Amino acid sequence: MSEKTKKIKVEERSVSIIKFAGDSGDGIQVLGSQFANTNAVAGRDLSTLPDYPAEIRAPAGSPGGVSGFQIAFGDNSVMTPGSKVEILVVMNPAALSVNLKSLEKGSLIIANSDAFTQEACKKAGYETNPLEDGSLSNYRVITVPANSMVQETLKDSGLQPAQALKCKNFFMLGVIYWIYDLPIENTVKWLESKFAKTPEILEANKKALFAGYNYAENTEIFDSRFQVKKSNPKKGKYKNLTGNEAAAYGLIAASKKLKRKLFYGSYPITPASEILQTLSKYRAEDLVVFQAEDEIAAVCSSIGAAFAGALAATGTSGPGLSLKAEALGLAVITELPLVVIDVQRGGPSTGLPTKTEQSDLLQAMFGRHGDCPLVVMSASSPADCFHTVYEAARISVKYMTPVIVLSSAYIANGSEPFRIPADNELREFELTALPEPEKFQPYLRDEKTLSRPWAYAGLKSYEHRLGGLEKSGETGHISYDPDNHQRMTDIRREKIRNVANEIPPTMINGDESGDLLVLSWGSVYGAASTAVEKARKKGMKVSFINIKFINPLPPDLGEKLKKFRKVLIPEENDGQFAHIIRSEFLINPLSLTKVKGQPLLYEEILKAIEENI
Amino acid sequence: METKLTAKDFASGLPVKWCPGCGDFGLLTMIQRTMAQLNVPHEKYAVVSGIGCSSRFPYYVNTYGFHSIHGRAIAVASGVKLSNPELFVWVITGDGDGLSIGGNHMIHAIRRNTDLKTVLFNNRIYALTKGQASPTTLQDSKTKTTPAGNPDYPFNPANFAVSIGCGFVARGIDNDLNYGAEILQKSALYKGFSFVEMIQKCVVFTDKEFDAYKNPQTKDELTVRIEHGKPMIFGKNRNKAVIIKNFKPEIIEFDPANPPKDLTVYDSTSREMAYIISNIVPPQFPLPLGIFINSPKKTMEENYMDILQPQKSSISDYFPQSETYEIK
Incomplete structure (x- = not known):
C-alpha cells in the first residue's frame, strides 16, 4: 500500500x-x-x-x-x-x-x-x-x-x-x-x-x-x-446463479440422479424464458428441449414425455399456468410425474409482466376443474430454486403426481452464490416397484404412498392405456361407476396428503411460543428473515417460520402456529396464503400485503412487526 | 421363429363402444392390420388420441395408448416421440379435434415434420357431443348448431395439409379396407409427419353423406384414384380423366379404347400437383382418393439430433472450472 x-x-x-x-x-x-x-x-x-x-x-x-x-x-x-x-x-x-x-x-x-x-x-x-x-x-x-x-x-x-x-x-x-x-x-x-x-x-x-x-x-x-466483512461459506465449488438458472440446473441434476432423459417443454414467457434458454444450451441425447407452439402444447408434450418415461418438466408464468390448467387435470388423473415451474409476475392478465408478485398461489392450489389436488412448493431464494426444483422432481416421481414450484420474478432474475453439490449429496429417487408383467395393472398402488408404478411406453409386456376418463381402480379401465369415482377421488386426495411424510419437521427460528410469529413462504423469505433478525436485535420477541410446502402443508404447522397469539403473514399478493392458513387452521392471521410489482422490503415487514408486538 | 401377426393380435379385448354401423370399425380394422404388417413389436407402438368418437381408439388396441384431452393429441404425441424416438407413434384424431381445437398443434407438427402417423377421421360433424357443425361440415348443411344451414366454409383436410407443406398426405374412405390399409401402410413407412384423412360416416348424424362414394352404382363416377405415375382416369367405363391444364384441373372424356396420350400423369412428389388435385371437390369433380404427396424430408427428430451436444454424466460437469470458484 x-x-x-x-x-x-x-x-x-x-x-x-x-x-x-x-x-x-x-x-x-x-x-x-x-x-x-x-x-x-x-x-x-x-x-x-x-x-x-x-x-x-x-x-x-x-x-x-x-x-x-x-x-x-x-x-x-x-x-x-x-x-x-x-x-x-x-x-x-x-x-x-x-x-x-x-x-x-x-x-x-x-x-x-x-x-x-x-x-x-x-x-x-x-x-x-x-x-x-x-x-x-x-x-x-x-x-x-x-x-x-x-x-x-x-x-x-x-x-x-x-x-x-x-x-x-x-x-x-x-x-x-x-x-x-x-x-x-x-x-x-x-x-x-x-x-x-x-x-x-x-x-x-x-x-x-x-x-x-x-x-x-x-x-x-x-x-x-x-x-x-466476509461470510464463512461452506467449503466447495461455487457459481453465482440466478434463480432461473438454478431451476434449470435443478432439473438437470434430478434427471442425472434418476438416470432418465430430461424433457423440458416450454413456451417463451417473461420472466420464465431464461429456464428454457439455459436448458437449450445443453441439448443432448438425454436432455430434450422442446420449444412448443403454445403453453398448452408445452405442458401436453411434457405429459407425453412422462408417459414415455422421461423426467418431464415445463415452465411458465401466471398466464401460461392458466392455459396449462386443463392439461394439469390430465396429469393428475393419469398420475404421471411432472414438474411445473411457475415464475410468478404481476397479474391479472398481462398485468406487470416484468415485475414480481406472488399472486399465483391460489391458482396453483385450486385453479383446475374437478377435485384436482397436486403438490405445490415454493422456492425462497435464487439458489434455493435448484433445491426446490430437485425436490419437486423427486416427489413427482415417487408419488406419480404433478408438482408446481412457485418461483417469482424477484428470485428468478436475482442471483446469489450457489454451492455446486456433489452427486452423493443429492437425495436418491425412489420409484414405486414395478411388479412382474403378469401381475401388473396400471393403477395398482403402493400401500404406503398410494403411488402407482411408472410403466412407460416402450417397456415390453407392460402395454396399457391411460387417459382422461375416470379410471377403475387397479385395472385403469374406463369406469363410470359412482362408487369408483368416489374412491378414486379419495385416493387422489390421500396420495397428495401422504406427501406430508416427505416434509421435514418445521424449523422455528426463535421461541416456540409467544406473542408474534412471522410466517413467510417463497421469495419473501429473505426480507422476512432479515426483518425478524433486526427486530430481535432491537429486543423484540418474535419468532419466524418459512414454508416450502404449501400443498400439503407441513403436518406440524398448525400446532406450532397455535402457540402464538398473533401470526403475521407478509406476502406479495392480496392475502392468498393468509386465506389458506385461515381456512386450514381456523386461526386469523395478520396479513401484510404488497402488490406493487416490487418485492416486500425488510423495513416494511419490520414496521409491521413493531406495530403488532 | 416369430409367427406372423394379424389384425386380431392388436385387439385389446375391451368392448368397442362405437355405435353399430359406425365407420370407425372399418378404420380400426385397417389400422390393426397395418400394425400387424409392419412387424413392430406391441410395446414399440404408442397410440395417442384427443377427444371425440375417433379418440376412443387407443382403448381398442393392445399397445401403449394415451387418450388425452380435446385437441391435444399431437402435442402429447410430440412429447412421446421426442423423448423416445424408438417408438412408432400413431395419432388418432377427428375433424373437430384435429382441425378446430387442435389446429395449432396440427400446423406446427406439420411444420416441424415430427414423425407421427396421423389419421384424421373425418365425419364432418361433432358426433360425441351429438351433432354440432364441425370445421369440415359442408356449407349449407343442417346440424344442431346450424338449423338453417351451415353458413361457414369448410376445411378440406387433405388440401389443408398439402398446402402447409406436409410431406405425406393421403385420403381414404372407411368402407374400403384393403385400399385404406394400403394407404396407411405407405403412410407408416413414410419417415416424418404423415397425414391421412379418412372419410368416415357417422351413422347418427352423417349416415347418408358418403353413400354415393361407396355405392357400386355411383362410386366410379364420383371418386377418382390418385396414383403416382398414372393418369387420373375414372368413370364406370374408364372414359374420363382429371387433367391439369394451365394450372387448372379439368375433366375430359374420351374413348376408353383409345385414351389420349397426353393425359396428366400424377406425380406424388410434386407439391404443386398435390395442391391442385387435393383441392378438387364434388360436385364439379370426383372425390380424389389416394396419396396426394409422398415427398420425404428430414424429420424433427433428425433435425434435433443435428444440434446435440455431447452428453454429460453428472451435474458438476455443467460447471466448468473456468466459471466457478472454490471456497477452501
Missing part, C-alpha cells in the same frame, strides 16, 4: 449495498456481475438484483433506458439485494434521476461527470447539472471524468475513440475495486478468457481497469475506503 492510502480512513461494514446504473449500452450488467463475482471469490455472501429497462430499445440517455444492477454483499446476514443503496454508481444523468430515490442521506454517489452534458441532463429531466447546482448536498458526491480518462489512457491503443470509450465501465470498475479494497485479478482472468480472440480489446479493457484503480489511488479525492 502506498503512503497516501494509509492516511485514508477505513469504514467497516457487515454488509454493503452498491448499485451500478447507466444506459443499456454502458455495460452495466457486465460491470455488476464482475463486481459480484470478485466479492464471491473473496468469500463474501451476496445477493444481486438486475433491473432491466422495460422496453427493449428505449432511447439512449432517457430514464426509460436505464439499466441497473444492485448487489448486497458481506457477511452471512446477506439475505436480499437490499433496499437502501450505500454507493450509487451512475454512468449518466438519467441513471441518477431514476435511482436517487433509493439513496439515503449521506450515501455516496459516484458519477461519470463527462456524461453530464447540458443535453444529457435535459434528457434526464434536469434543468441544470445536478453535480454542480447543489441539489445533491445531502449526499457525498464523487465525480470521475471516466470518458476523458479512458480516452486518454487508450489514446495509443490503436482503438477508435468510440471503441475506446466502451471501456469506461472497466475504468469505473477499477475505481470501485479500489474503494472496496478488492483484488483486480479475478476480473483480469475473466477478461483474458472472454477476449482471448481479440487481444486489442482485451488489452484496452485491462488497461482501463488498472487505470481506474490507479486513478482512485492517486487522486486522493476519496476520503475513505470501505472494508466489508
